[in-house]
Amino acid sequence: MSKAIGKPFPRDFLWGGATAANQIEGAWNEDGRGPAAGDYAIYLTKEERSKVNGEMYRDVTADQMARIDANPEKYNLAKRRGVDFYHHYKEDIKLMAEMGFSVFRMSISWSRIYPNGDDAQPNEKGLQFYDDVFDELHKYGIEPLVTLDHFDVPVHLIKKYNGFASRETIDYFAKYCETVFKRYKGKVKYWLTFNEINCVLTNPYACSGVMLKDQSERTYELVYNVSHNQFVASAKAVILAHKIDPAYKVGCMLCRLENYAASTKPEDVLQTVFEDHFNFFYTDVQSTGEYPYYMKRFFKEHNITINSQPEDAAILKEGAVDYISISYYMSYVAQYKNQENVEPTGSLVAVIKNPNLQMSEAGWPIDSVGFRIALNRIYDRYKKPIFIAENGLGSTDSPLADGRVLDNDRINYMKEHVEQMREAIEDGVDVFGYAWWGPMDLISSGTSEISKRYGMIGVDADNQGNGTYNRFKKKSFYYYKKLIASMGADTANDISDDFEI
Numbered sequence: 001m002s003k004a005i006g007k008p009f010p011r012d013f014l015w016g017g018a019t020a021a022n023q024i025e026g027a028w029n030e031d032g033r034g035p036a037a038g039d040y041a042i043y044l045t046k047e048e049r050s051k052v053n054g055e056m057y058r059d060v061t062a063d064q065m066a067r068i069d070a071n072p073e074k075y076n077l078a079k080r081r082g083v084d085f086y087h088h089y090k091e092d093i094k095l096m097a098e099m100g101f102s103v104f105r106m107s108i109s110w111s112r113i114y115p116n117g118d119d120a121q122p123n124e125k126g127l128q129f130y131d132d133v134f135d136e137l138h139k140y141g142i143e144p145l146v147t148l149d150h151f152d153v154p155v156h157l158i159k160k161y162n163g164f165a166s167r168e169t170i171d172y173f174a175k176y177c178e179t180v181f182k183r184y185k186g187k188v189k190y191w192l193t194f195n196e197i198n199c200v201l202t203n204p205y206a207c208s209g210v211m212l213k214d215q216s217e218r219t220y221e222l223v224y225n226v227s228h229n230q231f232v233a234s235a236k237a238v239i240l241a242h243k244i245d246p247a248y249k250v251g252c253m254l255c256r257l258e259n260y261a262a263s264t265k266p267e268d269v270l271q272t273v274f275e276d277h278f279n280f281f282y283t284d285v286q287s288t289g290e291y292p293y294y295m296k297r298f299f300k301e302h303n304i305t306i307n308s309q310p311e312d313a314a315i316l317k318e319g320a321v322d323y324i325s326i327s328y329y330m331s332y333v334a335q336y337k338n339q340e341n342v343e344p345t346g347s348l349v350a351v352i353k354n355p356n357l358q359m360s361e362a363g364w365p366i367d368s369v370g371f372r373i374a375l376n377r378i379y380d381r382y383k384k385p386i387f388i389a390e391n392g393l394g395s396t397d398s399p400l401a402d403g404r405v406l407d408n409d410r411i412n413y414m415k416e417h418v419e420q421m422r423e424a425i426e427d428g429v430d431v432f433g434y435a436w437w438g439p440m441d442l443i444s445s446g447t448s449e450i451s452k453r454y455g456m457i458g459v460d461a462d463n464q465g466n467g468t469y470n471r472f473k474k475k476s477f478y479y480y481k482k483l484i485a486s487m488g489a490d491t492a493n494d495i496s497d498d499f500e501i
């Protein structure tokens with residue numbers, strides 16, 4: 001279906017990698033940064049995780065935060081250390097430049113700018129840090145693409161306002177956006193508002209909306225109201241950005257969950273329609289500025305009232321995004337659940353196995369053709385440029401005695417996905433960039449492991465935080481470098497195993 005040597009990608013196509021502040025920066029309490037949600041995520045082993053629920057290691061609760069504050073050394077708080085990008089950014093950017101990156105997707109830690117979220121003045125040292133990072137990127141001709149909230153709400157806003165469950169948080173978010181839009185004018189062109197905004201549906205206590213689990217019963221009404229507040233916040237950010245610099249491009253970000261019917265039974269196919277409604281709802285609102293027709297019935301049948309204010313409709317309309325971005329890791333199988341308008345499967349776990357696909361070590365089905373399908377369907381739906389904000393493979397590395405990592409599994413994943421993206425572009429889809437998730441090893445969002453490695457740049461650190469944190473090159477480093485140099489035309493994995501680390 002695809003060729004190893006194909007047509008080069010468009011000349012101005014952006015090649016690069018993607019990260020999030022809470023998974024890489026570390027320095028969680030340096031230079032005036034305030035605590036944020038991720039600082040309270042606990043690393044547990046797989047076995048420990050299987051015995052407890054999400055709040056024990058990932059979801060934010062008031063009790064858990066108090067326990068951790070009283071005794072922080074008792075817990076393995078991996079996101080507090082990240083991979084110490086705060087002190088290694090020059091080295092990391094140099095390595096990314098060596099691979100030929102033209103884009104680096106990163107996020108700003110909101111609590112580095114406003115330590116409590118509702119402070120009167122921003123923290124100058126936090127602002128300076130990102131100035132330095134952007135300058136360093138531009139030194140090598142790398143365009144920063146900046147996420148404003150990547151699962152990273154300041155703790156004070158969570159405790160005081162229950163995150164995006166209240167409208168006050170919308171205004172604090174807008175203030176933070178205005179600050180960074182003004183400060184980084186001329187240094188940043190591309191922005192994203194909320195990372196994987198749809199994940200609030202399945203993980204409301206850990207993702208961008210972040211509420212307190214012990215103070216908010218997870219109901220559809222609550223979750224959809226949080227989403228509404230985030231839609232308004234995102235739209236306000238878009239409006240502000242365009243006012244501050246008309247050249248700014250602001251996108252939304254959807255965790256695209258491509259899905260297939262479990263059989264040719266019409267009911268199973270109908271289920272895929274419902275699944276898409278649950279998934280595309282977010283991008284439908286952010287791209288068109290309107291609630292889609294299909295939610296009316298769902299809201300009515302589930303007694304959901306959206307606490308919309310009279311001005312919201314106009315804000316959503318004016319604040320429609322300029323481009324669509326997605327994360328794409330896998331597809332899943334949907335089966336009819338014998339009732340109308342049922343709940344979404346929408347989870348990052350394959351409940352029904354697709355016999356046609358291999359699974360990654362983490363149990364995520366690997367489906368590169370699904371990537372092409374997703375791109376075509378998204379472009380067909382929105383007709384807006386698409387940026388691939390995340391695509392990648394997390395797996396345990398097995399270094400040789402001399403430290404070389406022959407990560408052919410990672411290379412193959414990239415190869416197949418880039419080839420399918422090339423086909424999608426040939427199909428006519430307007431894709432303007434690709435960011436591999438985790439150019440360097442980083443802390444997993446879901447499990448706080450570092451051993452689930454994504455990087456082409458290795459980081460010498462383990463799940464306990466031991467290690468030198470030195471960076472080194474894996475085989476995939478050379479593969480991506482060659483791929484970028486050929487503008488995506490040469491995807492052959494002919495990299496020698498004898499490379500410098």
Ligand code: BGP
Nearest residue numbers: 020195196394443444445446447
């Ligand atoms: C997405 C998040 C990222 C990232 C990725 C991989 O959902 O936007 O932050 O971490 O998934 O997930 P994980 O880190 O759990 O392997």
